[in-house]
Amino acid sequence: MSQAAAMTAGRATGGKAKTDDARKLPKDVGDTLTKAGMGLAVVGVAAAGAGYAMDAKRFAFSYLIGFLFVATIALGGLFFVLVQHLARAGWSVAARRQMEWLAGLLPAVAVLAIPIFLWAHDLYHPWMGPQAATDPILQKKAGYLNPSFFYGRSAFYLVVWVALGLYFMRNSRAQDESGDLKLTEKMQTASAPAMILFALTTTFAAFDWVMSLDPHWYSTIFGVYVFAGCATSSLSVLALITVQLQQRGYFRKVSTVEHRHDIGKLLFGFIVFFAYIGFSQFLLIWYADIPEETIWYHHRWDDAGWAKVSLAIFFGHFLIPFLLLLSRHAKRHGMVLSLGAVIMLVMHYVDLYWLVMPTFDHHFHFSVVDICGLLGPLGIAAFLVARQAAQGPLYPLRDPRLAETVKVDNP
Amino acid sequence: MDKAHRHEELEEEAAKPFGLMGYFLTPGELMHACEKLKNAGYKNFDAQTPFPVHGLEKAMGLPPSKMPWIVLAAGTTGLLSAIALTWFVSIDYPLVISGKPSFSYQAYIPIMFELTVLFSAFGAFFGMWGMNRLPMFYHPSMKHPSFPRATDDAFFVTVEAKDPKYDASKTRKLLEELGAREIVEVTE
Structure with a gap:
């Protein structure tokens, strides 16, 4: 590391860690974090129960949005871990453990998916209900869109995600203990087929769980659109956790302003990617102007409330964070990067809300039930991430590229 | 002398x-x-x-x-050029295509995007030559x-x-x- 970089790293971390074992959070901090997470989970589950009691039918949709919020963040974490192994990246070693925490949510995602299947007949009523039998369009789609195949596919996605999440998390943790280089090789070899599985399962899960809410409508790019949300939301969470750990001095010299800058660059890139994909979907449908395709946008534009949400996504999910994070100085500045990350997380929820809710509610109105649907899955996810953060090392202790990540520099 | x-x-x-x-x-x-x-x-x-x-x-x-500033200025010029280009051609030579309004900006966003990228690339490429005073033969x-x-x-x-x-x-x-x-x- 050059002297200048070493000095910056020293300033960024400040050496404020209160324990000799700087590789982990101090025990008291970890306990507080776990307790806070536990509190959030209890509040979330209670809120979810209250929401269900208030309006069970609306709550199913609100819960689907909350579930998707957590699932997309977890999948984004898995994607990051896979792509770094695939590229044999050195810089990201200092950021990988946080993304492994997110991928470690996937077993919980599988459990959180159970209510979706219990309420499937409400959520996916247009094609699961009896009227589908007389609908000529749905009759042609029935070979794919039928309940038993739907449940089978969904179970397959969840099994794949749990397996991948646990595989990469456990091997990385095992290397902390043993320092075995073969584990890195194993994960690199597995990352290529895992990436193919990830791409297919995520795309089809987006088709099945979100796009089929409106079963007449289809868009082949839809899976990529949802994936763009996975990437922006998980990188936002990574940015927030990284800045917090750095500013409190728990990262010492492993993760520095240079890593923050790199995470900011990726987040910025995926903000543009999201806009590119979202506009690609819109442009083709707008240009062709075929009623069965444009109906989806009509549901999100004809009502004045939904039109405002649509505009909010353009400004809040693209233009404002784009301008905010354009500069190199913004990406390196902890508070500015965190602000961008918070905006992106809020807008990720708005985006999912915009995808799901218009099929239930043609006139936009935000209900307290929707907040309850988010708090349940979010509280549980916060607890599980906090517990992982409290229990394990903050970075892969014996990764062969650890020395490389410490030297990362953005000229 | x-x-x-x-x-x-x-x-x-x-x-x-x-x-x-x-x-x-x-x-x-x-x-x-x-x-x-x-x-x-x-x-x-x-x-x-x-x-x-x-x-x-x-x-x-x-x-x-100083390259980022040159690229930003060039990219903004590209965006504004694309808006001006698409605006004037659709007002000067109006064509009705599939019943859409004359200045249908939706269709022109790819043009605005591409010209922004093109001008930014020009700014980066020629800006680099200029700031390094290239070509330099001695x-x-x-x-x-x-x-x-x-x-x-x-x-x-x-x-x-x-x-x-x-x-x-x-x-x-x-x-x-x-x-x-x-x-x-x-x-x-």
């Missing part, structure tokens, strides 16, 4: 020193030397290496590049007898005479202390 005098004057002009040059055999020594020169207060010095040496710009104390450093090794195994440093701290003997002494080899004062 007689011929001999004129010749003398030309020679005097040609003999104006450009700076002191020396080289090192490892990037580490060069990095160290650049840091020392920077700390000694030198501003106008340069390094020539066979391959990019990461962190050298920090060791030399170079200010941040540079005084070429007078150092071992300069071809700058593309092979030598890491050169040049302290320019225009630096206010430049002093032919003191600067030479400093370079000697730093371990530079074959220190030569090259002329312009």
